[in-house]
Amino acid sequence: xxxxxxxxxxxxxxLTGLARPGHPTAGPPRxxxxxxxxxxxxxxxxxxxxxxxxxxxxxxxxxxxxYSLYHWNGIGxxxxxxxxxxxxxxxxxxxxxxxxxAFILIIFFSFIPVSLGLLxxxxxxxxxxxxxxxxxxxILFLPQIIPLxxxxxxxxxLLSSTGLVNQALxxxxxxxxxxxxxxxxxxxxPSVGFIGAWVLLGxxxxxxxxxxxxxxxxxxxxARLDGAGPIREFFAITLPSLRxxxxxxxxxxxxxxxxxxxxxxxxxxxxxxxxxxVPGLEIYRLAFAQRQxxxxxxxxxxxxxxxxxCVLPIQRLTREEKE
Amino acid sequence: xxxxxxxxxxxxxxxxxxVVVTLLPFLSMLSxxxxxxxxxxxxxxxxxxxxxxxxxxxFTVANMGALxxxxxxxxxxxxxxxxxxxxxxxFGLGHLxxxxxxxxxxxxxxxxxxxxxxxxxxxxYQVQDLGLLNTRWAIILPLIGLYMPFAVFWMRxxxxxxxxxxxxxxxxxxxxxWQLFWRVQVPLARxxxxxxxxxxxxxxxxxxxxxxxxxxxxxxRTMAGALGAFQGQWGTDQVxxxxxxxxxxxxxxxxxLIFQRQFIKAxxxxxxxx
Numbered sequence: 001x002x003x004x005x006x007x008x009x010x011x012x013x014x015l016t017g018l019a020r021p022g023h024p025t026a027g028p029p030r031x032x033x034x035x036x037x038x039x040x041x042x043x044x045x046x047x048x049x050x051x052x053x054x055x056x057x058x059x060x061x062x063x064x065x066x067y068s069l070y071h072w073n074g075i076g077x078x079x080x081x082x083x084x085x086x087x088x089x090x091x092x093x094x095x096x097x098x099x100x101x102a103f104i105l106i107i108f109f110s111f112i113p114v115s116l117g118l119l120x121x122x123x124x125x126x127x128x129x130x131x132x133x134x135x136x137x138x139i140l141f142l143p144q145i146i147p148l149x150x151x152x153x154x155x156x157x158l159l160s161s162t163g164l165v166n167q168a169l170x171x172x173x174x175x176x177x178x179x180x181x182x183x184x185x186x187x188x189x190p191s192v193g194f195i196g197a198w199v200l201l202g203x204x205x206x207x208x209x210x211x212x213x214x215x216x217x218x219x220x221x222x223a224r225l226d227g228a229g230p231i232r233e234f235f236a237i238t239l240p241s242l243r244x245x246x247x248x249x250x251x252x253x254x255x256x257x258x259x260x261x262x263x264x265x266x267x268x269x270x271x272x273x274x275x276x277x278v279p280g281l282e283i284y285r286l287a288f289a290q291r292q293x294x295x296x297x298x299x300x301x302x303x304x305x306x307x308x309x310c311v312l313p314i315q316r317l318t319r320e321e322k323e
Numbered sequence: 324x325x326x327x328x329x330x331x332x333x334x335x336x337x338x339x340x341x342v343v344v345t346l347l348p349f350l351s352m353l354s355x356x357x358x359x360x361x362x363x364x365x366x367x368x369x370x371x372x373x374x375x376x377x378x379x380x381x382f383t384v385a386n387m388g389a390l391x392x393x394x395x396x397x398x399x400x401x402x403x404x405x406x407x408x409x410x411x412x413x414f415g416l417g418h419l420x421x422x423x424x425x426x427x428x429x430x431x432x433x434x435x436x437x438x439x440x441x442x443x444x445x446x447x448y449q450v451q452d453l454g455l456l457n458t459r460w461a462i463i464l465p466l467i468g469l470y471m472p473f474a475v476f477w478m479r480x481x482x483x484x485x486x487x488x489x490x491x492x493x494x495x496x497x498x499x500x501w502q503l504f505w506r507v508q509v510p511l512a513r514x515x516x517x518x519x520x521x522x523x524x525x526x527x528x529x530x531x532x533x534x535x536x537x538x539x540x541x542x543x544r545t546m547a548g549a550l551g552a553f554q555g556q557w558g559t560d561q562v563x564x565x566x567x568x569x570x571x572x573x574x575x576x577x578x579x580l581i582f583q584r585q586f587i588k589a590x591x592x593x594x595x596x597x
Contacts, residue, residue, distance in 0.1 A: 039422055042500075045415030046427060048408040049471050056446065056468025057434050063445035074448070120341055124334035132335075138583050139342045142349075144590055145579045146572055147529035147547035153554055153568045154348035157355060157561060164351045164366030202345055203594065210591060230330075245595075252594050259438035262531045262547070266554060280440040280532075287444040288536065300441035307436050 067297035074293050085298035095299065098277045099306070101189060102258050105278065106310075108193025109200060109257035114249045116197075117204035118242075121212055122234050140202030148199065152266030155195040156182060159267075182268050188275045195263050200256060204249040211245035212238060247318025254310050258303065279303045349569075356381075356566035364561055374562075381567035384557070389542040390549045391574060393459065394528055397545055400463035401527045405470045406520050410512065412471075413478025414504055418490065428479065434472035439532050442469075450537055461537035462545065466530065470523055477593075481515035482508065518589035521582070528575060546571055 068085050072078035089095050143151060158164045159181035166178035181191040219237050228236065261280035264270060270277035270285075279299055286296035347367075355364040357373040360380070381387075416424045446465050447456075455461045485508065493503045509516070527545060534548025541552035550571045557564050579586055 039419075042415050042419035042421035042424075045411045045419060045504075046421060046424070049412035049475055050427060052408065052464075052468040053431065053434065053471040053475075054468075056449075056465045057437070057442065057471065058430075060442035060445035060449060061434075061437070063448075064442055067444065120334075120337045123330070123337050125330075134583075136338050136342055137587055138580070139345055141579075141583075141587055141590065142345060142576075145525065145575055145586065147531060147550060147575075149529075149531050149547045149550045149554070150568055150572055151348075153550070153564065154352055157565060158348055158351055158366070160561075162363055162365050164347065167366030198344070198348070201341065203590070205341060206587075207591060207594065248595055255436060255438070259440060261440060265531075265535075266551060280438065283440045283443070284532075284536070287447070293444055296444055300438075300444065303438055304441040307438055311436050 064297045064300050067293050068301050070294045072293045073291040074287075075291075078294075081294055085294045086302070088295055089298050089302050094274055095282070097274055098279055098282050099302070101274075101276065102260070102278045102303075102306070104189060105193050105196060105257040105260060106254055108190065109196040109260070110250055110253035112193075112197040113200040113204040113253055114246060116201060117208050117249065118239075118246075120205050121208035122230075122238050124209060125212055137206060140206055142202070143199040144203050148262035149266050151195055151199050152263045155191075155198065156267045159191050182276075183272060185272055185275055188268055188272055192264055192267055192276050195267060196256065196260065199263075200253050204253070207245050207249055208242060211242045215241045244318050247314055250314045251311055254314065255307055258307050258310065279306075352565040352569055355561055356569055358562050360560070360562050362562065364565075377562055377566040378570055381563055381570050384563065385549070385553050385567045385571065386542055387570060390544075390546065390571065393543055393549070394546045394574075397459050397462055397466075398524055398527050400459065401466045401470070402520060402523045405467045405474055405523055406516060408467075409471060409474030409519065410478050410509065410516060411504075412475045413480075413482050414508055416475065417479040417482030418485065418508065419500070428475075431472045431475045434469075435476060437469075437472070439469060443532060443536055446533075447536055457538055457540060457543065459538070459543050462530065462533050465533060465537075466527060470526070474519055474523065477519050478512070478515060481512050485511055517585065518592055521586055521589040522593045525575075525586075546575070 067078075069081055069083070070078040071081045071085075089099075160166075161178070161180045165181065169175070169178045179187065181187045215237065219241075220233060223233050223237055259280055260278050261284070264276055264278050264281050265284075268276040270281050280303070283296045283299050283303070286292045286299065351367045354367050354369060356377055357370045357375065358364040358377075359370075359372075359374055360377060415421050416428050421427075450456055450461045450465065453460075453464075455464070489507060489511070490503055493507050498506065529547045530545045531547040531551060534544040535551055538544050538548065541549045544552070550568060553567050553571065554564060557567060
């Protein structure tokens with residue numbers, strides 16, 4: 001994808017004329033004869049990255065598995081626990097509720113941005129490259145640029161009892177609906193989900209519009225000639241062509257939902273009660289506040305597995321077409 | 324594309340609605356930040372007498388100078404090192420095709436979807452053992468490791484697509500691998516490296532979990548971590564909180580507005596490949 005500007009750079013690097021036709025290059029045989037030592041010395045290039053990865057990801061990963069088999073308060077002697085921490089994760093009502101919350105968040109983090117994004121993308125079809133398009137694109141990307149913490153703070157304010165949401169409701173005469181959205185039992189989790197939807201909607205929309213702009217316009221023209229309406233057009237052309245982009249949106253947003261932490265920590269701290277507690281937050285609490293390192297680690301392993309279980313099928317479905 | 328006028332209009336209306344929804348939180352925060360200190364602001368109301376001085380207060384209270392310095396130090400520790408070793412590894416795996424490279428690559432892929440929460444506990448104890456808790460190294464070193472799956476994946480994808488003839492020609496010219504890397508491959512990889520740099524900068528600047536777990540002192544944290552601490556401390560003073568949050572966001576916004584094209588390209592590519 002970058003060969004055109006790249007080859008210019010290569011020439012500047014003093015390799016002008018390297019692809020000169022008729023130049024007697026004895027390419028392939030020479031390459032084959034590269035000594036074995038040279039091939040192994042290539043490992044030196046990979047080693048620094050591999051060491052950092054091994055020390056700060058692979059080792060902690062192995063330790064998470066190990067901790068999950070013990071009862072440990074982080075300081076004293078660890079007691080062998082077998083699989084009992086996992087049994088707790090799968091039977092404890094609070095923990096099950098917490099895992100369930102993460103799945104409810106998927107509806108908000110994934111389903112809303114992807115379907116709304118599809119709607120907007122299908123209607124807009126493309127964003128012009130003029131000033132209007134650039135402005136729109138820039139603004140829609142803002143939620144991706146700011147830290148999730150900031151999104152949490154902003155929306156805590158908007159959803160508070162004197163915030164913009166209630167102000168708007170009162171302005172249209174719906175005073176009865178006004179409430180402390182993040183503080184009440186029934187509305188807290190959907191409100192947190194709404195914040196996530198706000199963060200991810202712009203990214204999904206732009207990704208989908210970019211996808212649509214790659215569709216051959218001739219497809220739409222022939223559909224028009226066949227008398228297809230906008231809805232038929234959407235299901236016959238737009239949706240199938242966007243398979244890869246939809247897959248990307250789903251992957252990104254599902255991971256964001258299952259592994260959510262920042263927004264919840266800032267907006268509600270997991271409350272009221274356990275209404276908005278998600279696995280990420282519970283791991284943090286168990287490990288660092290309640291000193292139940294074993295249980296926290298078991299929940300960590302389960303969270304990791306859940307992400308894989310949800311993401312791998314999405315990947316498979318979208319990669320298929322490319323083979 | 325032969326869209327009818329009405330269709331174009333509907334598309335625009337929806338896009339503008341989306342833009343408004345995206346901007347409202349920022350506007351509402353600004354309107355709250357300009358109210359007099361100690362009052363209870365309401366959602367969106369342009370103050371008759373805007374108190375711009377609140378931003379000055381917030382600048383002092385939040386210790387902005389120290390926060391900026393801390394975030395910059397962390398970014399300086401994480402990003403160049405990560406980009407360099409990931410580029411080298413991508414070169415080794417994608418171009419040199421080291422023996423056993425396929426296995427190592429799969430090992431890196433393993434970490435691609437890993438939620439940081441799943442490894443944060445052992446990382447805490449490990450950093451404690453290294454005696455680095457409450458220092459910036461506590462954020463820098465683990466982040467480099469945690470970025471490797473994506474960064475290596477990204478750079479390898481680039482090197483796999485570089486035509487082999489280029490390297491062969493350089494070999495004929497008598498370059499060794501070291502020269503081939505710096506004189507041919509790195510200049511060619513510049514767009515991929517630029518995008519990776521932008522993404523890692525953004526992720527580091529906005530990293531929250533590692534900051535709150537590993538560093539107590541908010542002046543040794545990332546911007547996001549500092550923002551979290553600021554909210555913890557001033558959460559009840561809505562006016563100051565909004566002013567401070569906007570202030571803490573400003574550096575990111577400025578950098579984004581300057582490099583918006585590159586940012587958007589990087590984020591789009593980043594999610595497409597990730």
